[in-house]
Amino acid sequence: MLNLREFEAAAASTVDRVHYDYLAGGAWDEVTLRDNEAAFGRLRLLPRVLRGRDKPELDVSLFGCHAASPVLMSPTAFHRLVHPEGERATARAAAATGTIMVASMAATVAIADIAAAAREAAGGVVGGVVGGGDPALWFQLYIQPDLEVTEALVARATAAGARALVVTVDSPVFGAHERDRRNGFLDLPAGMACENMRGLPGGEPDAVRPIAMSPEICWDHLDWLRQATSLPVVLKGILHPEDARLALRHGVDGLMLSNHGGRQLDTVPATIDLLPEIVAAVGGRMPVILDGGVRRGTDVVKALALGASAVGIGRPVLWGLAADGERGVRRVLELLREEVDAALALCGAGSPRDLTPDLVRRRS
């Protein structure tokens, strides 16, 4: 397979229709879902030439976490739905390619087991140290109104060696996915569960607690979390520039500019269209990571040029996983890396830092 689109087609023909609709779909009319990709298509790159650069360096460092590529894995739920090894396979592919993986709280493999798979794939060599250190693994958290439960989840992620918490804040209620309603897809098949939610305080030792999406969650919860953990806290799902400024005031370490892949509030803008405003609001005081609709190396370059420190991919990881397990995910990451590498060189850039907003033009 030569590009991510071919993995999408392979996944569509491999995965059960109901489950495929779950991963492909968005909220309500799927306006935002379509726009995330279309917005990249409205932008054009204007390269510089004759800059005498070396071969591009793609490495990035985020919150003390080193990665071989500016493309990271956004958190997506339920990997076992598309492959029996689920998040274990995804974690191995991430570790093998030096990619940061954000593990979802709604993973079908527990964070400790995801971390173990990543360590194993890295051959015990993490961060260049044999037997040392933690893999480039972050944990995505939905703050639960029961703070004791949230605390237990953070403790598990910390014990597993997660290097950052990505707190998703765009989900006061579940997104309305009409494809799932039509298909009657309401729950995971027997034998699969959100393993991070098993055996939490206040429940039976082996019971799996449902994930609460709660409109009660507010900045006070964030302040509480900020003092409850020493891990970097990244907010995922802030779209309004005023909220980006508030995040700074609340001691947040970074933002993931994301509209949840069009799965929460429909008709919000494409993330790439919002990026310049959010970058301006943050004013270089914390990294901004963008996800939504990234399918080509040129998309990555556009986002980096407009001020993102890195980008995330959601669905393409699941396409790779569905098509060919760990190997498929690795191939998706490698393909994108090769494309970013070539696109950077073609833009006359020696590293993501050389990309500037003047290299991006809006199609008239």
Ligand code: FNR
């Ligand atoms: C997601 N996303 C998501 N986000 C999150 O914070 N926690 C989660 O558990 C999930 N689960 C999830 C499942 C599936 C099937 C998809 C497609 C997405 C959103 C995800 O992190 C990311 O924001 C988008 O997927 C990015 O858009 P693309 O790359 O899929 O276009």
